[in-house]
Amino acid sequence: METREPCSNLEKICRSGAFVVTSELGPPKSAESAVIHKKASYLKSVSDAANLTDNQTAIVRMSSIAAAVLCLQDGFEPVIQVTCRDRNRIAIQSDLLGAWSLGVRNVLCLSGDHMRGGNHPQSKPVYDVDSMNLIAMVRGMDTGKFQNGEEIKPAPRFFVGAVENPFAPPYEFRPYRLRKKADAGAQFIQTQMIFNIPRFKEFMKQVVDLGLHERMYILAGVGPIKTAGAARYMRDQVAGMDVPDEIVKRMESAGKGIEDKRAKAEATREEGIKICVEIIQQMREIPGIAGVHIMSIEWEEAVPIIVQRAGLLPRPNPAEIKLPESQVAVAA
Amino acid sequence: MKWYEWGPVAWARNYLNTHPRVENFFQVTTFPLEAAAKKLIFGCQTCGQCLLHENGMTCPMRCPKTLRNGPCGGVRLNGHCEVYPERWCVWYKAYYRSQTLPLLPKTWREDMFRHHPPVDWRLIGTASLLNELTGRAHGIWPTPPEEKKKAAPQPAAKT
Secondary structure (H helix, E strand, O other): OOOOOOOOHHHHHHHHOOOEEEEEEOOOOOOOOHHHHHHHHHHOOOOOEEEEOOOHHHOOOOOHHHHHHHHHHOOOOEEEEEEOOOOOHHHHHHHHHHHHHOOOOEEEEEOOOOHHHOOOOOOOOOOOOOHHHHHHHHHHHHOOEOOOOOEOOOOOOOEEEEEEOOOOOOOOOHHHHHHHHHHHOOOEEEEEEOOOHHHHHHHHHHHHHHOHHHOOEEEEEEOOOOOHHHHHHHHHOOOOOOOOHHHHHHHHHHOOOOOOHHHHHHHHHHHHHHHHHHHHHHHHHOOOEEEEEEOOOOOOOHHHHHHHHOOOOOOOOHHHOOOOHHHHOOOO | OOHHHOHHHHHHHHHHHHOHHHHHHHHHHHHHHHHHHHHHHHOOOOOOOOOHHHHOOOOHHHOOOOOOOOOOOOOOOOOEOOOOOOOEOHHHHHHHHHHHOOOOOHHHHHHHHOOOOOOOHHHOOOOHHHHHHHOHHHOOOOOOHHHHHHHOOOOOOOO
16 A cells, blocks of 8 residues: 555545445536535535545536535535546546645546436547546646646645446456556545445455455445335346345335335335445455445435444544554655 | 567658658558458457457457446446447457457467557547557657757857
C-alpha cells in the first residue's frame, strides 16, 4: 500500500484498518437539491462515504459533481463516479480539476453503462478512453501530469477507485483484469452486488493468490432487494448480475400467504434486508475484504437498518484516527 | 534487435516520416485494400492501430464501448453482450481465442494481460500497416518541420 499523506477521509479510514462501509446515493432526475440532503441524512451517520452516481444506467440525472458539493455542505464524504461514456479526455480532466477545487477528494472510475439501455438511446457514445486508461489518467494527474504529459500546478490528488464484476464471464480473466487496474493505479475496488457467494469466494481466492488485496482495498458490493419482482428482474434481465434461484425463492416465499398488501410488502422487504445482512456477515469472514459497499437502489432508508444489524456501528471518526508515522512519512 | 530497428525498415520509416506526400500516396493506396480485407474477415473498424493479433484475432473495436483493455462488467452469464443481447461479447471471444487459437506466438497470448494505451483518434480511417511502419500506431509522431527549425540551435556567428 501507499505511504503518503492520505488525501481523503475515506482513505484515512481504509488505512486505519477499520471495516469500511460505503453507500450509494443516486442524484435525482430533477433539479431538486432537497432530495440529496434527505438521502444524505439517512446515510451520513452510518457510512463513511457515498458514491454519487454519474447518470447510472445512462438515464439523465443531476451531475455527480454538483451532487457531491451538496453532500459536502452536509458534512458527508462524497465519492464521485466518473464514466467514460459521456466525456472525452479533455472534459474528464477539466471536470476533475473543478471537482478538486470544490473539495471532492474521492473518484471512482468506470466505463459506464451503454446509452442503448438508457433514456436517450439515440445519443453518441463517446468512450474516448476506457476505464483502465481513465484510472491511469487520474493517477497521472495525481503526480502532476495531464494525460499528454503537460505539467499541472498544483496537482489534484484523488483517492482513486475502480470497480470489478466477478460474476461476468470470462471468469478466468477477471482477477487478471483486476491486476491490470492495480497496475494502472487503482487504490480501492468496489465489486458488483454479491449474491452468488461460492463464485465470489473463488474469485477472492485468486485475487489473494495474486496479492492484489495488499495493493488495494477491496470493498464487497452488497445490496438489499425490495421486492420478489425485483429479484426476478435482476436474475433474468440485468446483464452482469448473478442472482441464484435460491435468493429469488426466499424473496417469493417471504410474502406468501399474507393477504394484506401492505403487510406482504413489509414482509418481503424484511427478508431482503435479512439476506443483505447475512451476506455482509459472510463477507467479513472472507480474507482480503476491507469493507462493504451497500448499493440500496432508491431505498436509502434501509441502509441504517442494515449497518446496525450487521454490527458495523459506530462508524470511526476520521478526525480521531492517528496513522502510524511509517504510513505517512513519505510524501507522494 | 527489434524488427523496426532493422536497416531497410528504419530507412523506410525515416523516409515516409520526412516525405508526407509519399506517405499520403501509400496511405491512399494501401488503406482500401487493408480495410476491405480486414472488414470481410474480422469486421475491421479501421482504427488505424491494429490490436487483432494481441486479442486472438478478434477486433476489440467491435465492442459497443470500444474497450481496449478487457471486457466490461456487463457481460451476460451466457457470454453475450450487454448492449446487443443477440451478439457474443467481443472480449469473451477474444480471451478464449487468444488462449486457445493454434499457431499464435506466446508473446501475443501474454499481450492479453498487458495494459493498452487509449485509442489515438487521429489515426481513425488510416492504414494500420503503414502506421505500424511509421511508428504512429505506437504514439511516435514526427515533429512538424516548423517546430524542428525552432528547436534546432542556430550556430553562433563567428566574430
